[in-house]
Amino acid sequence: MSIQPALTNDPAYREFLREALNSHPYPSQSGFNVHAIGVTKSGLKIIGGNHEYGITSAIHAEESLRANWAEKAGPKDLIETLGFATKEDSEMFFPCGNCRDVLKDIISPTGNMIYGNPDGKMEKLPLYKLYSDDHKKLHGINVTAQLQRLVDDALDSLNKSYDYTLSDKNKNSLYAASIQTKSGEIFSAGFEGDIAYHPSLPIRNAQILLKHSPGITENRLSIDKLVIVQKTKPYVPYKDRQYLTEFVEASNFFLGKNNYSNPVPIYLFEVEDDGKIKNRWRTFSSDWLPFPFSPKALGFQNELKNSIDKLFR
Ligand SMILES: [Zn+2]
Numbered sequence: 001m002s003i004q005p006a007l008t009n010d011p012a013y014r015e016f017l018r019e020a021l022n023s024h025p026y027p028s029q030s031g032f033n034v035h036a037i038g039v040t041k042s043g044l045k046i047i048g049g050n051h052e053y054g055i056t057s058a059i060h061a062e063e064s065l066r067a068n069w070a071e072k073a074g075p076k077d078l079i080e081t082l083g084f085a086t087k088e089d090s091e092m093f094f095p096c097g098n099c100r101d102v103l104k105d106i107i108s109p110t111g112n113m114i115y116g117n118p119d120g121k122m123e124k125l126p127l128y129k130l131y132s133d134d135h136k137k138l139h140g141i142n143v144t145a146q147l148q149r150l151v152d153d154a155l156d157s158l159n160k161s162y163d164y165t166l167s168d169k170n171k172n173s174l175y176a177a178s179i180q181t182k183s184g185e186i187f188s189a190g191f192e193g194d195i196a197y198h199p200s201l202p203i204r205n206a207q208i209l210l211k212h213s214p215g216i217t218e219n220r221l222s223i224d225k226l227v228i229v230q231k232t233k234p235y236v237p238y239k240d241r242q243y244l245t246e247f248v249e250a251s252n253f254f255l256g257k258n259n260y261s262n263p264v265p266i267y268l269f270e271v272e273d274d275g276k277i278k279n280r281w282r283t284f285s286s287d288w289l290p291f292p293f294s295p296k297a298l299g300f301q302n303e304l305k306n307s308i309d310k311l312f313r
Pocket of ligand 1: 060095099
């Protein structure tokens, strides 16, 4: 990652972040106030705060911002600068995976993100750095019998995926995932849609199978590889990448390994209807969600470790 967040002292950014503090977060459970602001190409300013409800559910500040943007600006007026204001100096936090999906089509690719205290430390990062290019072609790597089995299992899950709200036109946006563990087990899952547009995503579904199937061992927690299968060029929402990031972080923490020296290889396959591989790519869990919003980044290392410890009790 060549570009890192850089400190900025720009008075215009100070003024901009100050305006974000006019938003009204409602963090009834976490107590963590997030004040977001965006300024569009035409100069329109939009704010949004996080709102918590239910059982640790929340509308994130980015989601409030998008809803306000849709009412006031709309698709022709993209957000050029995105800001998050804090009342004290703190580390820079980055949007969660889901919020990257929420923001992706409403921000300008040349825009910036400003984070910090309008009266103290502020940092800046180009918005495009929050996204990654997964499509680096694989050359000279054979699809071994083992890899083919992961593809076949994922394809089977893809064909079982449930969603009746997709139109024929975007039917191929569905994908499925297979996780191969160091214990030699394979956990595959597809997409589970629902009428309320709150689907359960394939990597998440595969992880639930992995964690909650009886007979867990340390070697099952260590993910050897992840395979994604789709009937067009694969695209995995950042929301599902977030689940992988969090799980890899938890298992690496439990196993005493470093996330960056022990990333999970991710193989992405475009397949024909009959399962024949058309194209293949590879990336790594450490590149897939740049600048992750993760438990470790928020200081929840012990909770991470406990989440795994209790699988063995
Ligand atoms: Zn978020």
